[in-house]
Amino acid sequence: MEQSVVSVDVVALRFWGDDAAVRVGIAPRAVAPFTGELALPGVLLGRGERLVGAARRAVHTKLGVPEAAIGAVGQLVTFDEPNRDPRGPTLSIAMWAVVGPHAGPAQWVGFDAVPELAFDHNRIVDASRGLLAGLLWKDLTFTRALLGDEFPATRAVAAATALSGSRPDPANLNRTLAAIPGLARTTERRRVKATGRPAAVWAFDPEG
Structure with missing residues (x-):
């Protein structure tokens, strides 16, 4: 053979x-x-x-x-x-x-x-x-490599949309992010585009 x-x-x-x-x-x-x-x-x-x-x-x-x-x-x-x-x-x-x-x-x-x-x-x-x-959101090595150590929520939406082909429900996405070990919502808000609203910023624990 x-x-x-x-x-x-x-x-x-x-x-x-x-x-x-x-x-x-x-x-x-x-x-x-x-x-x-x-x-x-x-x-x-x-x-x-x-x-x-x-x-x-x-x-x-x-x-x-x-x-x-x-x-x-x-x-x-x-x-x-x-x-x-x-x-x-x-x-x-x-x-x-x-x-x-x-x-x-x-x-x-x-x-x-x-x-x-x-x-x-x-x-x-x-x-x-x-x-x-x-x-995405389950394999933290992949997620962190793609999104970085910190990212605004708009980037999370963009990544999820690009990979799944459909825009995620914001409330569901927020719950998903909140459940990820070592990831937390910060007090910072960041405007990604000049015309956009400031978005919440999420950050991984640097010790993680």
């Missing part, structure tokens, strides 16, 4: 500054197959390499993200369709990564604006979106 190789494909996310969208990093492939076509950053898992290390390598080499700008990384789901890669059977382990501000060359697109991608990468993005929405 032909043996599968293992690829690590990464849904790299950015959520910077005043941008209300959680965006996914894509870049043209430099090698065959699908040379020149847009794809998620991906690499073949090296002998003795851990998944997190491979994911960080993919984001750095394929998207041009400086290593220092790559934050938390985690595992999402495995895709085992035997014909997903024309080179032969390839098991794809989808990972997530959150990246900080940098001046790399990659394209960053919203979940609702992802173009046609190589391999089965559109399927990976679609499946990962739902999984990431489920991680």
Whole structure:
């Protein structure tokens, strides 16, 4: 029986500054197959390499993200369709990564604006979106990497909307935030846009 190789494909996310969208990093492939076509950053898992290390390598080499700008990384789901890669059977382990501000060359697109991608990468993005929405507020490593140590409530709404595809009910979101261990509502209020109302600011316990 032909043996599968293992690829690590990464849904790299950015959520910077005043941008209300959680965006996914894509870049043209430099090698065959699908040379020149847009794809998620991906690499073949090296002998003795851990998944997190491979994911960080993919984001750095394929998207041009400086290593220092790559934050938390985690595992999402495995895709085992035997014909997903024309080179032969390839098991794809989808990972997530959150990246900080940098001046790399990659394209960053919203979940609702992802173009046609190589391999089965559109399927990976679609499946990962739902999984990431489920991680938000439950996986504190992911949540804190995406939102930062403190954030106004409007950013929480924007993140939840971008990942789930629908705007959360404010009262329900406030209850969700209040129930997160180590997260508390501060006395500060912050205006994110000049025309917007000041929003409550939430902050993680620095000791957490």
